[in-house]
Structures are given as C-alpha cells and as structure tokens.
Amino acid sequence: AQSVSQHNHHVILSEAASLELGCNYSYGGTVNLFWYVQYPGQHLQLLLKYFSGDPLVKGIKGFEAEFIKSKFSFNLRKPSVQWSDTAEYFCAVNAHNAGNMLTFGGGTRLMVKP
Amino acid sequence: DVKVTQSSRYLVKRTGEKVFLECVQDMDHENMFWYRQDPGLGLRLIYFSYDVKMKEKGDIPEGYSVSREKKERFSLILESASTNQTSMYLCASSLNQGYSNQPQHFGDGTRLSIL
Numbered sequence: 504a505q506s507v508s509q510h511n512h513h514v515i516l517s518e519a520a521s522l523e524l525g526c527n528y529s530y531g532g533t534v535n536l537f538w539y540v541q542y543p544g545q546h547l548q549l550l551l552k553y554f555s556g557d558p559l560v561k562g563i564k565g566f567e568a569e570f571i572k573s574k575f576s577f578n579l580r581k582p583s584v585q586w587s588d589t590a591e592y593f594c595a596v597n598a599h600n601a602g603n604m605l606t607f608g609g610g611t612r613l614m615v616k617p
Numbered sequence: 618d619v620k621v622t623q624s625s626r627y628l629v630k631r632t633g634e635k636v637f638l639e640c641v642q643d644m645d646h647e648n649m650f651w652y653r654q655d656p657g658l659g660l661r662l663i664y665f666s667y668d669v670k671m672k673e674k675g676d677i678p679e680g681y682s683v684s685r686e687k688k689e690r691f692s693l694i695l696e697s698a699s700t701n702q703t704s705m706y707l708c709a710s711s712l713n714q715g716y717s718n719q720p721q722h723f724g725d726g727t728r729l730s731i732l
Contacts, residue, residue, distance in 0.1 A: 512657060537720060546621075547660075547707065547723040593659055603648045603667070603711055604675070605721060607660040 505530035507596050509608035516584055517616050524579040524611050526594030535597040536577040537605065538568055542590045550592070553577065564588070586617045620644070621724035623708050629730045636695040638727050640708030647713035649691035650721060651675075651683060654705040666691055667713060698731045705729075 510525045528534065538550040551562025558570040568579045577594060594608040624639035642649065648667050652660040652675075662675030664683040672683050680702060684692040691710075695702055705728050709721040 507659075509659075539723075546725045547709075549720045549722075552720060595660075603713060603719065603721075604662060604665065605660075606662075607652075609657050609659040 505534075505596055505598050505601070505606050507594055507606050507608035509592075509594055509611050511611045512609065513612050513614070515614045515616065518586055519583050520615075522579070522581040522584045522588070522613070524592055524594075524613070526577045526579065526608055528575050528577070528594075528596045528606075530575075530596065530598045533599040535599070536568070536570060537595040537597070538562065538566070538577075538579050539593045539595060539607075540590050541593070547593065550579070584613075584615050586615045589613060589615045621708055621710055621722050623706075623724040623727050625727050626725060627728050627730075629732060630695075630698050631732055632698060632700060634695075634698050636698050636729070636731075638693040638695075638706055638708075638729070640691045640693070640724060641689050642691075642708075642710040642722070643689065644710065644712075644722070645688065646710035646722075647688070648711045648719075648721075649685065650709040650711075651681075651691065651693045652707045652709065653677070654707055654726070660707060663693065700731050703729060703731045 506529045508527045536553040539547045540550045541547045553560045561567045592611045595605040621642045650665040651663045666672045666685040682694045708724040711721045712719045
C-alpha cells in the first residue's frame with residue numbers, strides 16, 4: 504500500500520516569506536497527486552493537482568507544486584505568503600491501480616504571522 | 618458548484634450508543650467516501666462506495682459500517698461507539714468517469730465526541 508509523508512507538521516512564517524512544504528510518497532507506479540487546503544473552520548478545498556504533462560503545476564492563490572518522479576516528491580511552494588494562507592495543508596496521492604482512493608499525508612499546519 | 622452536506626457539525630454521544638452520520642451530495646457523483654481526521658495522522662479512509670449498495674473497506678473500517686441506499690446519500694454507522702472514535706469525520710464525493718484522477722469534494726465535517 505502506498506504511504507504519503509509530510510515532513511513538517513507545523514510551520515510558522517512571517518508575511519512575505521517564501522514557503523515550501525515537502526511531500527513524499529512511496530508508490531512506484533503511475534500516480535495522480537493533489538494538494539488540499541483546509542482554512543480554519545472550513546472544509547477541505549483542492550489547491551492544485553497533477554495528472555500528467557508539465558511537472559510544474561500552478562494552482563489557486565499563487566501556489567505551485569513540482570512533481571519530481573525520481574525523488575517521489577510533490578512539494579508545494581509559494582514565493583510570498585500572506586496572513587490569509589494560515590491553514591492546514593494536505594498532500595494526497597492516488598495510485599492508478601487504486602481506483603478512486605486517495606492516500607493522505609499527515610498534514611502541515613501553517614501559521615503566517617502578520 | 619459541488620455541495621457535500623453533512624447532517625451535523627457537532628455531535629456528542631455516549632459510549633455504547635449506535636451513532637449515525639449522514640452525508641448528502643448534490644452533483645450525482647458515483648463515488649462517496651468517509652474519512653476520519655486526527656491531528657498528525659491526516660485523513661484516513663474508513664469506507665468508500667462507488668455505486669448504490671456497493672461498499673469497500675478503507676484503511677480503518679473496524680467498528681464502523683456504512684449504508685448507501687440512494688446515490689446521493691452515504692451514511693456512516695458506529696455500531697457501538699467507543700471513546701477512541703472521538704474524531705472529526707469527513708465525507709467526500711467524486712465523479713467516476715473511468716479515470717482515477719477526479720478530485721474529491723469534501724463536506725464541512727462532523728466533530729464527534731464520545732463520552
């Protein structure tokens with residue numbers, strides 16, 4: 504079974520700092536990759552997704568992620584964070600042999616100080 | 618816009634009770650999922666369903682069952698609630714067009730406390 508690791512459980516940044524959240528997965532076959540975000544008191548929302556093609560994926564609110572197949576990674580980045588980016592971020596992987604099932608990482612709680 | 622509605626935002630029940638969590642989606646999605654969310658563990662899949670009356674176990678099905686009698690509704694049942702089932706429960710739905718790349722849409726969650 505595949506597993507997903509998010510190495511940073513808590514991240515605290517000041518506004519305008521750059522962000523990179525790590526995500527590594529353990530499945531060796533073809534995968535679809537997702538980042539979800541959960542703002543305080545809200546439901547999980549899709550931030551961005553990778554299915555195929557250009558490994559650099561751009562999502563909403565200035566976020567992007569890069570799929571590096573050789574490193575089994577899908578790190579999330581944003582060049583300049585805002586206070587409104589305070590949220591919990593989840594990486595998720597869908598292996599092509601797993602139907603529609605997602606495996607989620609443990610989440611990274613980001614706090615941006617104003 | 619997809620709407621996934623969970624019947625309760627907060628629920629408090631007693632040990633041993635039978636608990637029902639309800640989820641309804643309005644986009645005619647084939648797939649529906651129940652997760653529990655715990656700090657540091659992310660989301661863990663309890664059960665999912667890809668069609669009416671069809672269900673598959675996820676990673677942590679013990680102590681739970683599900684029911685899907687109508688396409689839009691997916692119920693999670695705690696047969697005899699225990700304190701270790703205190704958690705946030707999330708329902709999700711997605712399309713099934715023969716591809717595994719359809720994103721899942723989530724409800725607001727039900728925070729369940731078992732006393």
